[in-house]
Amino acid sequence: MSSPDTIDNVLSQVDTGLDASLERLFALLRIKSISTDPAYAADCRKAADWIATELQGLGFDAAARPTPGHPVVVAHGPHQAGPHVLFYAHYDVQPVDPLHLWHTDPFEPQIVEKDGRKIIVARGASDDKGQMLTFIEACRAWKAATGALPIRVSLMLEGEEESGGKNLPPFMKENADELKADIALVCDTDMWDRQTPSITTMLRGLVADEIEIIAADKDLHSGMFGNAARNPNQLLAEIIASLRAPDGSVTLPGFYDDVAEISPELKAQWAGLGFDEKAFLGAVDLSQPAGEQSRSVLEQLWARPTCEINGMIGGYTGDGFKTVIPARASAKISFRLVSGQDPAKIRAAFRAHVEAMLPPDVSVKFTPHGGSPAITVPADGDFLRQALSGLTDEWGKQAVITGSGGSIPVVGEFKSILGLDTLLIGFAHVDDQIHSPNEKYDLESFHRGIRSWVRVLGALAQ
Structure with missing residues (x-):
């Protein structure tokens, strides 16, 4: 069990080690791991090897496993008491075209000021290298401060998410026994707003x-x-x-x-999020919701x-x-x-x-x-409750449960192949310009994302 003093020590390690964490992030961002272009196959392999080496240095049994396409990095921490989590992210990135619209070299990361905030600008800064490193750096801080992770951790990091991911499901089926865990964690989503953390529990x-x-x-x-x-x-x-x-x-x-209808409690929470339907549609020059007239826009997007x-x-x-x-x-x-x-x-x-x-x-x-089924994580599960608690402690604002109108195939594959529910916890923002020129990730997202995972891992150990 992780005491408050232990958590504070690990968080202090995160803060003092932030510059070194950024150096590692920048090193990974410089690798041109564009999965859809065969010309960058060696770079994808380089990124996988870089990650595997970093995880080996943290005491994980880690390797870049071959597939018919780009490697999948698999890593296992030591057996420990408590739950076993399987963390997923992807190290591949989108092409950078059109290059002339970038303000800086997309593979030479920069920290710049924007609207009074410091942001990291580079291809992959948000989607998904920055998000992935928040988790790995949280594991690093736990190891540095306490000598061990609070629970058993495995990682599966793929290199084809941006190009269809066709080799991941066969890989998961072939290695299903090895990849079994109690819950999957995915860091590839947004916060509700800049100060409100969220966990996505519904994917259409x-x-x-x-x-x-x-x-x-x-x-x-x-x-x-x-x-x-x-x-x-x-x-x-x-x-x-x-x-x-x-x-x-x-x-x-x-x-x-x-x-099924969503619960009155969840409906009330969504109503309290302050979502501006007029502004949402107005941003794309529309004014009238077009779906079921008896439903709010959030219900239409997330639950219908x-x-x-x-x-x-x-x-x-x-x-x-x-x-x-x-x-x-x-x-x-x-x-x-x-x-x-x-x-x-x-x-x-x-x-x-x-x-x-x-x-x-x-x-x-x-x-x-x-075709793929929708995914819903049970709203009364212990893992969800503990993760929400950890996020709330870090941000000082009640973490919320959100849905997503989109689909993330790997979450369905976790359920159908490995029998795992998934918690989608991310620290990106809607203005991160993923897949576009000048992709960015807020420095606060990176720093407090690491701190958030420290708290979530500690909460899951309770």
């Missing part, structure tokens, strides 16, 4: 389907065949329009059957499923005008799912809905583009 799942409506055997002259020939564009438009009701709800039969039209193609789309009835029309349609919904069931309901609207002489081709 995804079903993506492409449909192609096929009518005549060739494009037709609209003067010669108009009215008489079926127009796939019109039929596609009718199908798409039928997917949502006037109140913003999705019309597929059974779509909401497995959707949706249907979106991501692309439509049909007929002549070039310059000028062409009076044609196309033979084919297609659309890319996605559904964001919440906990309880089965991706296969939703895909089947969508396809049945489309097929029911087709005339006898029209056919449809479906092309799937992936």
